[in-house]
Amino acid sequence: MLLSSNWLQKYVALPETTGELEELLTGVGLEVESVEDRRNAFQNIVVGEVLTCEKHPNADKLSVCTVNDGSDTHTVVCGAPNVAAGQKIIFARVGATMESLGFTIDRRKLRGVESAGMICSTSELGLDEDHEGIAVLENAAVPGTPMAEHLGYDDVIFGIGITPNRGDALSHIGSARDIAAVTGNPLSIPEIVSEEIKDPATFPITIADPELCPRYSAAMLEGVTVQESPEWLARALTAVGIRPINNIVDITNYVMMEIGQPMHAFDLDQLTGDSIHVRPSVLGERFVTLDDEKRDLPEKALLICDAEKPVAIAGVMGGQNSAVTEGTTRILLESAYFQASSVRKTAKTLQLSTDSSYRFERGTDPNITVWALRRAIALIQESCGATLRGIFDAYPSPIEEREVTLRPAFTNRILGIDVAAEEQRRILEALQIRVEEKEDGSFTCTVPTFRSDIEREIDLVEEIARIHGYDKIPVPTRLEMNVGEGFDDQAFPGSVRDIMLGFGYDEILSSSLVPLAHARFDQNGQQVAEVLNPVSKERPALRPSMLTSLLEAVDVNVRNGLRSLRMFEIGRVFKAEKGGYTEKTMLGIVVSGPAEQRAWTGEERQSDFFDLKGSLEAFLKTLYLDNETIFYYDRTSTLSEHVLTLEVKGRYAGQAVEVSDTILATFDIDQQVLYAELDMEVLREALPDRQVYQPVAKYPSVSRDLAILIGRDVRAQQIVDVVRSAGAEHLREVRIVDVFTHDSIGKDRKSVAFSMMFQSSDRTLKDKEISSAVDMILSALKRDFGAELRS
Amino acid sequence: MKERIDALLAEIRNAAEQLKDEDTAEQFRIAYLSRKGGIAQLFEDLKGVPKEVKPEMGKALNILRQQTQAILDTAVENLRQSQKSSVAGLDVTLPGRAVSRGHKHIVSATIEEISDIFRRMGFSIADGPEIETDYYNFEALNFAADHPARDMQDTFFLSDSHLLRTHTTPVQVRLMEQYKPPIRAIFPGKVYRNEVISARSHVQFHQVDGLFVDKGVTFADLKGTLITFAKMYYGSSLKYRFRPSYFPFTEPSAEMDISCYLCGAKGCRVCKYTGWLEILGCGMVDPNVFSFVDVDPEEYSGYAFGIGIERTAMLRHGLDDIRLLFENDMRVNHQFN
Numbered sequence A: 001m002l003l004s005s006n007w008l009q010k011y012v013a014l015p016e017t018t019g020e021l022e023e024l025l026t027g028v029g030l031e032v033e034s035v036e037d038r039r040n041a042f043q044n045i046v047v048g049e050v051l052t053c054e055k056h057p058n059a060d061k062l063s064v065c066t067v068n069d070g071s072d073t074h075t076v077v078c079g080a081p082n083v084a085a086g087q088k089i090i091f092a093r094v095g096a097t098m099e100s101l102g103f104t105i106d107r108r109k110l111r112g113v114e115s116a117g118m119i120c121s122t123s124e125l126g127l128d129e130d131h132e133g134i135a136v137l138e139n140a141a142v143p144g145t146p147m148a149e150h151l152g153y154d155d156v157i158f159g160i161g162i163t164p165n166r167g168d169a170l171s172h173i174g175s176a177r178d179i180a181a182v183t184g185n186p187l188s189i190p191e192i193v194s195e196e197i198k199d200p201a202t203f204p205i206t207i208a209d210p211e212l213c214p215r216y217s218a219a220m221l222e223g224v225t226v227q228e229s230p231e232w233l234a235r236a237l238t239a240v241g242i243r244p245i246n247n248i249v250d251i252t253n254y255v256m257m258e259i260g261q262p263m264h265a266f267d268l269d270q271l272t273g274d275s276i277h278v279r280p281s282v283l284g285e286r287f288v289t290l291d292d293e294k295r296d297l298p299e300k301a302l303l304i305c306d307a308e309k310p311v312a313i314a315g316v317m318g319g320q321n322s323a324v325t326e327g328t329t330r331i332l333l334e335s336a337y338f339q340a341s342s343v344r345k346t347a348k349t350l351q352l353s354t355d356s357s358y359r360f361e362r363g364t365d366p367n368i369t370v371w372a373l374r375r376a377i378a379l380i381q382e383s384c385g386a387t388l389r390g391i392f393d394a395y396p397s398p399i400e401e402r403e404v405t406l407r408p409a410f411t412n413r414i415l416g417i418d419v420a421a422e423e424q425r426r427i428l429e430a431l432q433i434r435v436e437e438k439e440d441g442s443f444t445c446t447v448p449t450f451r452s453d454i455e456r457e458i459d460l461v462e463e464i465a466r467i468h469g470y471d472k473i474p475v476p477t478r479l480e481m482n483v484g485e486g487f488d489d490q491a492f493p494g495s496v497r498d499i500m501l502g503f504g505y506d507e508i509l510s511s512s513l514v515p516l517a518h519a520r521f522d523q524n525g526q527q528v529a530e531v532l533n534p535v536s537k538e539r540p541a542l543r544p545s546m547l548t549s550l551l552e553a554v555d556v557n558v559r560n561g562l563r564s565l566r567m568f569e570i571g572r573v574f575k576a577e578k579g580g581y582t583e584k585t586m587l588g589i590v591v592s593g594p595a596e597q598r599a600w601t602g603e604e605r606q607s608d609f610f611d612l613k614g615s616l617e618a619f620l621k622t623l624y625l626d627n628e629t630i631f632y633y634d635r636t637s638t639l640s641e642h643v644l645t646l647e648v649k650g651r652y653a654g655q656a657v658e659v660s661d662t663i664l665a666t667f668d669i670d671q672q673v674l675y676a677e678l679d680m681e682v683l684r685e686a687l688p689d690r691q692v693y694q695p696v697a698k699y700p701s702v703s704r705d706l707a708i709l710i711g712r713d714v715r716a717q718q719i720v721d722v723v724r725s726a727g728a729e730h731l732r733e734v735r736i737v738d739v740f741t742h743d744s745i746g747k748d749r750k751s752v753a754f755s756m757m758f759q760s761s762d763r764t765l766k767d768k769e770i771s772s773a774v775d776m777i778l779s780a781l782k783r784d785f786g787a788e789l790r791s
Numbered sequence B: 001m002k003e004r005i006d007a008l009l010a011e012i013r014n015a016a017e018q019l020k021d022e023d024t025a026e027q028f029r030i031a032y033l034s035r036k037g038g039i040a041q042l043f044e045d046l047k048g049v050p051k052e053v054k055p056e057m058g059k060a061l062n063i064l065r066q067q068t069q070a071i072l073d074t075a076v077e078n079l080r081q082s083q084k085s086s087v088a089g090l091d092v093t094l095p096g097r098a099v100s101r102g103h104k105h106i107v108s109a110t111i112e113e114i115s116d117i118f119r120r121m122g123f124s125i126a127d128g129p130e131i132e133t134d135y136y137n138f139e140a141l142n143f144a145a146d147h148p149a150r151d152m153q154d155t156f157f158l159s160d161s162h163l164l165r166t167h168t169t170p171v172q173v174r175l176m177e178q179y180k181p182p183i184r185a186i187f188p189g190k191v192y193r194n195e196v197i198s199a200r201s202h203v204q205f206h207q208v209d210g211l212f213v214d215k216g217v218t219f220a221d222l223k224g225t226l227i228t229f230a231k232m233y234y235g236s237s238l239k240y241r242f243r244p245s246y247f248p249f250t251e252p253s254a255e256m257d258i259s260c261y262l263c264g265a266k267g268c269r270v271c272k273y274t275g276w277l278e279i280l281g282c283g284m285v286d287p288n289v290f291s292f293v294d295v296d297p298e299e300y301s302g303y304a305f306g307i308g309i310e311r312t313a314m315l316r317h318g319l320d321d322i323r324l325l326f327e328n329d330m331r332v333n334h335q336f337n
């Protein structure tokens, strides 16, 4: 909202400087977002008078004029067809900067004649879009008057950001009230004279639902002349960004900007039957608004109707069918109070926000409607001398002022200050809240109806804080620092992040919202959670796994030529379930492209599944979970044929896969991608409380290597499991050291070599013991897989 | 005999000149110092020389042997030295073996940095679901239905009752439901807004919200804590101001500005020529919020605040397009550790 400092000045004395006023407004919560000091506008541009005007000797379309700028006479070449001697015009002197045109006026020759200045149009001043020749000013304009002064630009305009709770401040009087409270200067509100109505008309108003429309006031005026607004009015509105239309519409806007009451004027001759009915719309109704739009009305939108038809959408916009035009002579002025949420619903559904709906949504004052009418009537009569035929007011159950109790001690308890009860009282009274002190020292505060936001004691505390000044609330010099409370301290994601960073993985953060197609291929038969109303339609699904996010990141980087990728993301995944949704925090990991870059130390090596698995193993070790984890081969995933599933302490903890080509093709990725996901909650719950020291072995260990021939379909894990369970008491470690397939050893067989480590905690092992242990292992392998010792 | 010794010495000296690697050194050793070498041969022949010159010749032969050994040792040592100093031996200017290092995402790094400061001030860290209900996201935070305050946050709806949280503030309701005061915690996390993605807005971003509820918590405490935070994060010389604002869940509400560190508060495009940067919203917990979670506002009071992470990180690191944060282009991410 724009506030004019000249306008504000009518109601309260302002601080001396613009800076002080700016600070004051921001300080009370009316945040100043912009300041435009118009007194500095149009430097070197003045009112001029065309003394002579002759055709240019060398150009048909140009004129050569002499212009009096109040102090000197200049020769000016002008291209406008409408320039003529005797006109008062806008004259830009040499040196004037034409901001909207982006240049500075210079002396220059035009077809052989030197021109010293420029005669301007209003559009060249950036005032409007009108391009029809130069502006001709009224004859009374005095040459030499600075243009800012001539246009009434002796004003400073503040752009104010008003928070949704401050509907009361959406006007000059509303904002002036806060200024008065801070400065202590009195607030003066224009006096309203109630004239006697000589020939009262009757005009019934019926309200179908008084809850949606608690009050509807209107005034009938006859003998109105619709014309251009007087200069002061047009200026005042232009200053606050409202385009003048005609005196009637302008006056309704002026009153709205003055007191905050939106008003509307109907052409009474266009209304059928002298009556107004306020009713909710029914399904399927259509209505053409003032802006010439045919609108489908939602059900239960509040409508203002005459005897036959709707003539306005309550609080939002009037109708085309009853607009005030040049020929209008009888008008009905509306000044109503509509329920805020009803106006908001209608405006939202129609996607139509107006100055009027904006104010009604934020709450207007039900008890100002008649004041506003009288104010508008006085202005209209001043402008064109109309006759008032009546003020009609339907207000079935008047809304009364609220009483709220404030304990001055409570204010100080919440704010941490010590403001005397007397000062608290002064602040409240300055805000037009009436205060009555009770015996126990508490205040009974009567809150005027324009402050619909003040309902409770705490709201009054805020008023005192605002006006007293947040800056005056002291800052404690000592901070009380107790330790955090007992609930879960989420340090775990941080340590997981640090581990992955240490392993050389880059952290990414990506969009949780993904395309539906991407969500489907890794949903594993679960229902995807979907957003109903996304503004961007391409990404309506909540990711069911981390895969999509990571593949998008692989794609982005491969396209940029960065192929060697190791990335991870910690984030939520989601699914829809009967009657609700579930989400969990996952760690997603990808490995793709070269694991080692080509360098003098060696050739490039592409990453494979075992780079990923190695990271997982090291990761679990770092969390002390390596002994709690079981890896097993699985085929149930939709992501790949080959899936390694992880179980931690008997719970499913995640999987690792070589991503299938079909999925990679969806992303246009042309290199292999290894992906793993781990359930952070399962890991966190499995974490050991503490790591316990194991005594270091005192007796030497012995290593034995064994190479066997075994069926190709036997997996390494199966071999290791059998070796471990063969009954060799002192076996500590089994490590696969070589896997080799070649037709020379048989088409269905492979050679697997593994190294075993034996150790006892209480003695040195004898050669014989180890040999018999190896024999046990070998025979178990023979029994279970038909394995043979490789000779 | 004497002549033969001298001749062999000359030959040995000559041969020593030709030593260029380990192979020629070995040949040298075999030719002169082995059991069948030239010197051994002369010792053999010594048997036949006259008795009177025998001791003298024997002594000369021993010296020859020692000399020859010394010649060989020196030559081998020289060979070793020259090999070591050759370029092919160790070129320290070659690049080292690559060690891969991961880069922390700038948003995580910012959250961690902010969280660490609050942790030092005694705040715990909590989180809640990203799919929230209308109750936790709005109703219990005192957003009335059909109130313009709801326009402040464009919402993604999943159903009539479920939505993507628009702020991390619902966590404060969950905490107060579950724990009795005192409660002092921050809640970092991802939040969503239903907007068109552009340089200035995204459908997701991160927040760190905070809450402190106890007996006797005042607005002055709020100021003290947040000023301490701002000084620790932005530097102790900054200027700050608190100005009234509006949030449905706090009353009184405020926004905290710090002097623009980009232009030294002189005014620039980023601070919209005001010299101030808005860094967070805050206020005293509204009694209506307390009533939803059964905390007695006569006994307890509290403050709450919220910091937008992306905005903080972007201002600090000079990024001007929020989309850069979620594209995961490593040319961007690798610039930050």
Ligand SMILES: [Zn+2]
Binding pocket: B260, B261, B262, B263, B264, B265, B266, B267, B268, B269, B270, B271, B272, B273, B275, B276
């Ligand atoms: Zn700045």
